[in-house]
Amino acid sequence: MKIVIIDYGAGNIKSIQFAFKRLGYDAILSNNPEEIKAADKVIFPGVGEASSAMQMLKESTLDALIPTLTQPVLGICLGMQLLCKATEEGNTTGLGIFDVQVKRFENTVKVPQMGWNTISDLKSDLFKGIKNQEFMYLVHSYYAENCNEAIATTNYGLAYASALQKDNFYGVQFHPEKSSIAGEEILKNFLNL
Amino acid sequence: MLTKRIIPCLDIKDGRTVKGINFKGLRDAGDPVELAKQYALKGADELVFLDISATLEGRKTMLDMVLKVAEHVNIPFTVGGGISSIADVDALLKCGADKVSVNSSAIKRPELINELANKFGSQCVTVAIDAKQINEDWIVHVAGGSIPTKLDLFSWAKEAEKRGAGEILFTSMNNDGTKDGFANDALAKLSRELNIPIIASGGAGNIQHFVDAFQKGNADAALAASVFHFAEIEIKDLKQDLKANKIAVRL
Structure with a gap:
C-alpha cells in the first residue's frame, strides 16, 4: 500500500510518518502532485496558522489538487479545518469539501483546548472497534461546528464536530498519531477503508 | 470532558535523564527513550524533556534524542532548554516534537514568543x-x-x-525538590488571570499534592519528575485517586 503524507511545510509530519512505521507501513512525505495522485491513501496534515498554511498550499498548487483526489484522504487537525468551507482564523477560505464553518472557541473556556478529551457519536468505519467516549489528544483554538457531516463529536464548552466525512474525504480534529493505542487503531482503520 | 494531564518531566543532561533537587545535586534516572516508552504505557498524558544543561552552558537540545522519542512514543511531548530562535524550533518540530518550551530566551527577547506563535501556532509554544x-x-x-x-x-x-x-509551565522554586506540594495559591491566581492552560510544576511528593494542584490550584496539568522516575507514585494509582476525587482524568 502506498501512503503519502502531503508535505507542504506545515507542522509536525514526522510524528505521523513514525506512527505508520509503528504500524508496519512506510509512508512517504511528498508535495509532488503525481505522487499524491498515485497514492492509495493520502494524509493531509497541518499544524500552525490557517491563512499561512493555505498560502503554502496555494504556492505549491496543492489547493487545486486536493479536492480532485478520489482515494481516501485523511485531514488531521489543521488539515481537517482547511478541508472545511472557511475558518475564522485569519479569515481563511478553505477547500470547501466539508460544508461547515470553523470558529474560535469562546473565552468561557481556556483557549487553546489542550489535552485528552473524549469522542462520541461515532458514525464511520474509521472508528471500527473504537469505544464510544474513547480519549483522543487535541490541541486547537478553532473548531468545526457540529453538522450533518460530523462522524464524531467532542464537548469543550459546546459540542463540536471532532471528525467529519464526505465521500472519500475524512477529517479528524484530534491527533491519532499522538493518541496512544486507540489513535493507532484509527490510523489502521483508515488504511483499511 | 477535557481531562487534567499528568506529565512526567525528564530533565536531560548529556542524553541522560536527571532530576535536580532544588536545581542542584543531580541524580541519574535512566535512558530518556526507554523512560518515555514506559511512561506512555503507564498512562502518562504527555511528556516534557528539558535540557537543563542547555541554558547554563549554551548547549542545544539533542535532536537525535527527540527523533528517537518521536519514533517510539505515541503520546505528545514538549522539548525545552536553550531554544532561542525560529530555526531551533523548526528543527525540533521537524524531528517530531509537538511543542517547545521557552524560558530565559523569551525573557531576554519577548518578541521571540510572537515570532514562534506566528510561525508555528500558539498551540506549540509553551512558556516556562x-x-x-x-x-x-x-x-x-x-x-x-x-x-x-x-x-x-x-x-x-x-x-x-x-x-x-x-500554555504556561510554572515552576515554583520554593516548592521544587521539597516534596511538600505545589504552589497552589500562585497557581490559582495564574489560572484566574490567564485564559490559557497552566501546568503546575515543583513540589510533588504524594498523591494528595496532585489533588490539591487541581482542586485548589485549578491547574490544567501537573508535572513531576522524581516521584515518577523512582516509582514513588505510580501514574495508574494516581489517576485512580484523582478520579475518586471527582477530577477528570484519562484512565
Missing part, C-alpha cells in the same frame, strides 16, 4: 517560568533558576499569553 516567592512577591528567575530578574510572575505570564503563548 521559574519563579521564587520572596516576601509577598513572586520573582521570575532565569538560567536554570539561578539569576533573579525584575519580572513579576503574574505580569510576565500575562504578557506571554498576550504575545501568543499556548
Whole structure:
C-alpha cells in the first residue's frame, strides 16, 4: 500500500510518518502532485496558522489538487479545518469539501483546548472497534461546528464536530498519531477503508 | 470532558535523564527513550524533556534524542532548554516534537514568543517560568533558576499569553525538590488571570499534592519528575485517586 503524507511545510509530519512505521507501513512525505495522485491513501496534515498554511498550499498548487483526489484522504487537525468551507482564523477560505464553518472557541473556556478529551457519536468505519467516549489528544483554538457531516463529536464548552466525512474525504480534529493505542487503531482503520 | 494531564518531566543532561533537587545535586534516572516508552504505557498524558544543561552552558537540545522519542512514543511531548530562535524550533518540530518550551530566551527577547506563535501556532509554544516567592512577591528567575530578574510572575505570564503563548509551565522554586506540594495559591491566581492552560510544576511528593494542584490550584496539568522516575507514585494509582476525587482524568 502506498501512503503519502502531503508535505507542504506545515507542522509536525514526522510524528505521523513514525506512527505508520509503528504500524508496519512506510509512508512517504511528498508535495509532488503525481505522487499524491498515485497514492492509495493520502494524509493531509497541518499544524500552525490557517491563512499561512493555505498560502503554502496555494504556492505549491496543492489547493487545486486536493479536492480532485478520489482515494481516501485523511485531514488531521489543521488539515481537517482547511478541508472545511472557511475558518475564522485569519479569515481563511478553505477547500470547501466539508460544508461547515470553523470558529474560535469562546473565552468561557481556556483557549487553546489542550489535552485528552473524549469522542462520541461515532458514525464511520474509521472508528471500527473504537469505544464510544474513547480519549483522543487535541490541541486547537478553532473548531468545526457540529453538522450533518460530523462522524464524531467532542464537548469543550459546546459540542463540536471532532471528525467529519464526505465521500472519500475524512477529517479528524484530534491527533491519532499522538493518541496512544486507540489513535493507532484509527490510523489502521483508515488504511483499511 | 477535557481531562487534567499528568506529565512526567525528564530533565536531560548529556542524553541522560536527571532530576535536580532544588536545581542542584543531580541524580541519574535512566535512558530518556526507554523512560518515555514506559511512561506512555503507564498512562502518562504527555511528556516534557528539558535540557537543563542547555541554558547554563549554551548547549542545544539533542535532536537525535527527540527523533528517537518521536519514533517510539505515541503520546505528545514538549522539548525545552536553550531554544532561542525560529530555526531551533523548526528543527525540533521537524524531528517530531509537538511543542517547545521557552524560558530565559523569551525573557531576554519577548518578541521571540510572537515570532514562534506566528510561525508555528500558539498551540506549540509553551512558556516556562521559574519563579521564587520572596516576601509577598513572586520573582521570575532565569538560567536554570539561578539569576533573579525584575519580572513579576503574574505580569510576565500575562504578557506571554498576550504575545501568543499556548500554555504556561510554572515552576515554583520554593516548592521544587521539597516534596511538600505545589504552589497552589500562585497557581490559582495564574489560572484566574490567564485564559490559557497552566501546568503546575515543583513540589510533588504524594498523591494528595496532585489533588490539591487541581482542586485548589485549578491547574490544567501537573508535572513531576522524581516521584515518577523512582516509582514513588505510580501514574495508574494516581489517576485512580484523582478520579475518586471527582477530577477528570484519562484512565
